[in-house]
Amino acid sequence: MSARAYVGMAGWVFPDWRGTFYPPGLRQADELAHAATRVTSIEINASFYAAPSRASWVAWRNAVPDDFVFAVKAHRYTALVKRLVDPEPSVARFLDSGVRELGPKLGPLLWQLPPELGYDEAVVGRFLDALDGTELRHAVEARHPSFADDRFRAQAERHGVAVVRGDTANGWPVLDWPTADFAYARLHGDLDRHPHGYGPDGVAPWAAWTRTQLAAGRDAYVYCVTENKRHSPLDAVALLEALAG
Template identity: 40%
Template structure:
């Protein structure tokens, strides 16, 4: 099977303290603790505001070798500008320091608002403008605004490939033309379980799979029982082998291009009742994955 990365969306949640995080663990050590029990985390702070290079650099230093971060694109682009006139805003984002994650940088997530319908022309332009490697990203970053001076980073590891995934929340995206557009631009459609609130589709549109599990019964709250986790384990195993589940919920009747395997990134976002990290760890067990990476000589509990 190809690479499988099971993790959580964010890690700073007060209810987790004393439950997932040990009593007395310093807040600044929570990422170090989580990253030694899970293999990946979706950074969602970047969705709400521009972060700084020192933030990304610190997170790289706190996590063990082999750890991966997915980074969520800014809502200013998707929810405020609604993907129009974004040249400067996207330059600020790529200049804000995310490449300080270096080899730990995984896919970039773009979440569209529920009020945004499918607009093929707008999305085609957006997808075409997304950088596919670090050289393209730095060319975009060079157009950042002046206020970024002193809080930017215009260096990135050369030759690093960039992957993009999009999560949609409007029923008009249930259109084969949308799937064709994603495949043409090699953008992954996020498989989003949202307790029935928004579209749940599983078309394979890229060479990797991106899954967000927000709760199967109650949005952001309900945990996944053993049967549900076993079902997700079977689906992830199929995608990882380059196939797809027999009962996949599809938009398009056109099958994806064949592949010997696909990387799979899966993030639990059912954080309210402290289920996300435990569900993620149990799913790893069901998939037969090894324990999350811990660097030699480092204790299991930091600090």
């Protein structure tokens, strides 16, 4: 099977998208189904803060087409509270919380690390060990500069875990490393450079980046999580149009 691009935004419920991305009068209950006609993936962020019910996972799975895929942000407890220490219980608890109800529509799990959490080879190694054997794709968004370390790259590659390629002005490291059989990017859309969203010109380099991943046989997951969130879905649509072109 050839590599695919999965492009979308974080979440699908946002008042400013109504009347712009969503047609006027569309019921909120129908917004996910509509979004799934315009983008090819969505990153679920609600799971970062609380565990959705199993009924919610099933409803989301049933609302989208068969070829639609969700990325899921893993619960914050493992990274923010435990700081990746003793990760096995919290990783197992999250994986058993209902996320697998997405079935074949479950894409990568995103493990977002806090910006103040520095790189520790042993701690990261045990965390990555805890992800082994889950039969799921995992991506790590490292936001402390110390993660720009060849030891981290080697660990991620050994475990087949993707390192997130970010686009941000927050001083987070830019890690464009092919460490897995898929790639994952999050476009934060620095407001100084993209005050009104990325637009066609802004997404052009990301279309090129995505094509590079596909040409190398890697699926590419790209999410517009712009600082000015109102532009995120239209930026995702613009990126899909650039890829189609």
